[in-house]
Amino acid sequence: MIKKCLRKNAHAQRALYEKYRVKWFMICLRYANSKIEAEDILQEGLISVFTNLKQFDSKKAEFSAWSNKIMVNAALQYLRKWKKLDFHQNVDDYETQITFHEDVFDNIGAKELTLLIQKLPEGYRVVFNMYVVEGYKHKEIADVLGISESTSKTQLLKAKKMLRNQLETVLNH
Amino acid sequence: MADNLENFFKKHLSDETSGEDNWNIPSDNVFDKVLPEIQKESGLFVSWKNIILIVAGLLLTTLLIIFLLWNRNTNNNFASADSQDTIQTINNLNDQNSLYDTNENNDIINNETPSEESRELSNTDILNSEESLDIQRVETDNNNKVVYAGVDPKLKKNDNEQVVNYYSSEKNNLKATVDNTKIPVEPSTEISELEKFGSNLKMDILSIENAKNISGENMMREAPETSSLIEEPPYFNDKGKIGIGAFFTPTITSTYLTGDMIEGIENTSPVFLYSSNYGLELKYHFSNKIALVFGVGKSEIKSWSRSNIYFSYNSSTEQEMPNGDKSNTSDIPMPTPFGDVATSITYHFPGSAFLPDGELMQADMETHQTIQYLSIPFGIEYKLLGKSRLKWIVEGGFRFNKSVIDGSEFTSRILHEGQEMEVVGEQQNANPDFKDIYFNYYIGTGFNYRLRKNLQFNTSFRYLGNIDDVNLQNNMSTNVHEFNLKVGISFLF
Numbered sequence: 001m002i003k004k005c006l007r008k009n010a011h012a013q014r015a016l017y018e019k020y021r022v023k024w025f026m027i028c029l030r031y032a033n034s035k036i037e038a039e040d041i042l043q044e045g046l047i048s049v050f051t052n053l054k055q056f057d058s059k060k061a062e063f064s065a066w067s068n069k070i071m072v073n074a075a076l077q078y079l080r081k082w083k084k085l086d087f088h089q090n091v092d093d094y095e096t097q098i099t100f101h102e103d104v105f106d107n108i109g110a111k112e113l114t115l116l117i118q119k120l121p122e123g124y125r126v127v128f129n130m131y132v133v134e135g136y137k138h139k140e141i142a143d144v145l146g147i148s149e150s151t152s153k154t155q156l157l158k159a160k161k162m163l164r165n166q167l168e169t170v171l172n173h
Numbered sequence: 174m175a176d177n178l179e180n181f182f183k184k185h186l187s188d189e190t191s192g193e194d195n196w197n198i199p200s201d202n203v204f205d206k207v208l209p210e211i212q213k214e215s216g217l218f219v220s221w222k223n224i225i226l227i228v229a230g231l232l233l234t235t236l237l238i239i240f241l242l243w244n245r246n247t248n249n250n251f252a253s254a255d256s257q258d259t260i261q262t263i264n265n266l267n268d269q270n271s272l273y274d275t276n277e278n279n280d281i282i283n284n285e286t287p288s289e290e291s292r293e294l295s296n297t298d299i300l301n302s303e304e305s306l307d308i309q310r311v312e313t314d315n316n317n318k319v320v321y322a323g324v325d326p327k328l329k330k331n332d333n334e335q336v337v338n339y340y341s342s343e344k345n346n347l348k349a350t351v352d353n354t355k356i357p358v359e360p361s362t363e364i365s366e367l368e369k370f371g372s373n374l375k376m377d378i379l380s381i382e383n384a385k386n387i388s389g390e391n392m393m394r395e396a397p398e399t400s401s402l403i404e405e406p407p408y409f410n411d412k413g414k415i416g417i418g419a420f421f422t423p424t425i426t427s428t429y430l431t432g433d434m435i436e437g438i439e440n441t442s443p444v445f446l447y448s449s450n451y452g453l454e455l456k457y458h459f460s461n462k463i464a465l466v467f468g469v470g471k472s473e474i475k476s477w478s479r480s481n482i483y484f485s486y487n488s489s490t491e492q493e494m495p496n497g498d499k500s501n502t503s504d505i506p507m508p509t510p511f512g513d514v515a516t517s518i519t520y521h522f523p524g525s526a527f528l529p530d531g532e533l534m535q536a537d538m539e540t541h542q543t544i545q546y547l548s549i550p551f552g553i554e555y556k557l558l559g560k561s562r563l564k565w566i567v568e569g570g571f572r573f574n575k576s577v578i579d580g581s582e583f584t585s586r587i588l589h590e591g592q593e594m595e596v597v598g599e600q601q602n603a604n605p606d607f608k609d610i611y612f613n614y615y616i617g618t619g620f621n622y623r624l625r626k627n628l629q630f631n632t633s634f635r636y637l638g639n640i641d642d643v644n645l646q647n648n649m650s651t652n653v654h655e656f657n658l659k660v661g662i663s664f665l666f
Contacts, residue, residue: 004440008212011440017204022189025199030186039199043207050211110188111196117182132179133186160178 002063005053013050023064024049024071026114030129031075033118045074072134076144079122108170116166124159131156229636233618236565240557409561409623411665416456416464416629418663424448426474427654437482437508448474450546454661456554464554466570474544479537480508486532486589497524502598507538507583514540519598520587528589540583549573552615562623568633569616571640576609613639613653624662631661 004012025042032038048070056066117125126145130136131152136144138152145152189197426446452470459465484505491501500521506513518536522528552570583601587594619633637655 009440010208010212013208013211014204021199021204022197026186026189026197029197035196039203042199042203046204046207047210050207108185110186110190111194113182113185114197132182163182164178 002053002056002058005050017046020064020067024067026110027068027071028075029114030117030133031072031079031125033122033125037078041075041078042071044078045071048074068134072130076126079126108167112170116163116170119166120159120162123155124162127152127155128159128163226636229616229618229634232634233567233616236557236567236618243558409626410461411458411464412461414458414665416454416458416663416665418454418456418629418631418661420450420452420454420468420470420631420659420661422450422470422472422635422657422659424450424472424655424657427656437480439479439481441476441478446474446476448472450548450657452548454550454663456663458665462556466550466552466554466568468550470548470550472546472548474546476542476544477539478509478542479539481535481537482506482508484534484536486528486530486534488528488530491528493524494521498522499524499526499528500597501528503534503536503587504602505536505538505585507536507540507585509540509542514583515602516583516585517598517600517602518585518587518596519600520594520596522589522594526589532589535588537586537588538583539585545577547575547577550615556621564621564623565618566621566631566633567616567618568635570614572613572615572637574611574613576611611639611641611653613637613655617659619659627665629663629665631659631663633659635659 001012001016005016021042024045025038028038028041028045029035032041049067052070056063117128120128127141130141130144131138138149138156141147141152142149424447426448450470450472452468454466454468456464456466482505484503487501487503490503491499494500498521500519502517502519505516505518507516508514516538528534550570550572552568554566554568556564556566558565583599585596585599587596615635615637617633617635619631619635622630622632624630635655635657637653637657639653
């Protein structure tokens with residue numbers, strides 16, 4: 001299918017899109033703060049995926065992982081272009097670990113969690129997504145975003161604290 | 174270390190269930206908006222097409238530069254001669270006095286002048302200039318063709334102690350040194366006689382390879398050594414000739430479909446297809462450099478398409494077989510990019526299966542099409558370089574094409590609810606009736622090689638692009654680009 005996509009076969013391109021669209025769109029949704037914004041990111045990401053497809057080497061990575069990374073990069077580019085990423089640096093004010101009882105969230109699914117993430121400020125959201133969901137290290141996040149490692153840690157903790165508060169708010173209602 | 178909130182998010186966010194609200198499914202038009210963008214050729218992507226175009230462009234540019242330089246050089250060579258209509262004394266150099274003394278019989282050329290004024294000029298030059306003892310002259314005949322004739326002062330005698338004259342004529346395109354027995358040049362020799370001598374010299378003269386580059390003024394200084402004499406290649410002038418020949422062109426055709434695929438078609442041929450083109454060609458040589466090209470050619474492209482369509486089961490044609498199985502034949506219109514092919518497919522299925530009338534059936538079909546093109550080229554061939562057997566040429570022109578499609582072969586699979594049935598008979602009831610007319614243009618460069626006096630081998634690398642779209646069906650058209658290597662042979666008479 002990828003070979004056909006490289007030959008600009010529109011049917012193969014559509015088939016590839018159909019196969020991965022949910023996965024890709026969920027990435028976009030997590031970095032955006034609305035569905036419309038996520039679709040804009042998805043469009044940018046799709047262009048990147050298909051135009052860079054010739055660089056994909058199946059021996060080095062799974063297509064899914066490779067394309068997810070492109071989607072994340074597309075999201076970051078979008079946010080840099082259209083949003084002002086605001087990072088705060090006071091790591092000392094926050095706890096290093098946040099715990100809660102998982103069973104109280106049994107009724108919360110991916111949709112609800114995505115909506116919670118979307119409500120985070122851009123800086124928190126980006127670091128939280130990169131660290132927790134995509135599995136980047138703080139050093140890598142710092143390099144990609146051009147911030148210090150401590151800033152990355154701060155953003156993550158703030159994001160987690162905010163998410164915890166939001167979850168509690170949701171549950172109280 | 175990941176805490177349980179992180180694990181919680183990680184675990185739940187990987188759930189791709191959409192639910193009824195399709196919250197994680199993008200709008201339908203997202204991909205449609207992106208499709209035109211991703212269909213574009215990437216600027217950095219070096220495709221075969223781009224490589225071929227780049228190479229062809231570089232080759233053409235190189236040939237053009239060489240041609241321009243060569244042309245300028247030629248003009249310079251004849252500049253002094255062109256600037257005067259009649260006689261011009263062009264020499265002499267160092268040791269002309271001694272030359273004159275020792276070689277009285279042979280070292281003067283010359284002849285009649287077109288006008289008295291010219292004669293006076295000549296005489297003045299000869300008489301008044303110490304450097305102009307006039308052992309050599311440049312003249313033009315009535316057709317403004319330059320003729321040189323004279324004696325090489327350095328090479329007055331060759332190794333065999335023969336006196337050496339030289340002869341040069343643009344008209345005959347011949348420059349050579351000759352011994353004076355071949356051109357008995359005397360002061361009274363007329364231009365017409367010089368031309369005649371030149372014409373009769375042909376291959377048996379003592380010719381000098383680089384004598385052709387000697388300008389009038391420098392001819393004496395730069396006359397080459399007789400010891401390096403080599404045979405001048407033959408010169409062929411094709412002006413007024415008609416060439417008839419045959420050609421064969423292996424062709425790579427790229428087809429880019431634009432528009433919506435006809436309903437039911439899942440896929441079609443890859444972008445690049447091989448075809449061969451052959452035909453007859455007629456050339457009329459307006460001049461030695463330019464020829465008008467006309468001809469007729471035929472090419473054939475093998476294409477294929479795969480379709481997946483649904484049809485209704487017709488129980489009235491169902492038959493029970495002796496072994497208990499059932500058989501049916503369905504008429505299925507198979508879509509191809511060139512129109513529907515009417516087919517009849519016979520298939521068997523177990524007798525225990527019950528297929529009600531109107532049951533939805535699926536046909537997975539693949540057809541191979543043969544597309545035949547009849548083309549009539551009309552173009553110009555121009556010789557860039559070369560005067561002997563090998564010539565570099567550029568060519569360009571237009572081609573009228575008529576294409577005819579024949580969906581001659583196909584295979585099919587019949588499925589019901591995903592279960593494949595045994596296909597036992599496939600019959601094509603009618604080919605898609607498709608004909609189209611379109612124009613394309615071609616440009617190319619290559620070589621002509623003269624095998625014999627009237628026999629020429631031609632080869633040319635060419636690009637062809639369609640001027641108007643090839644309309645394969647109402648909602649889809651094809652951009653056809655071709656790259657081919659034309660190989661041909663022609664007889665000139």
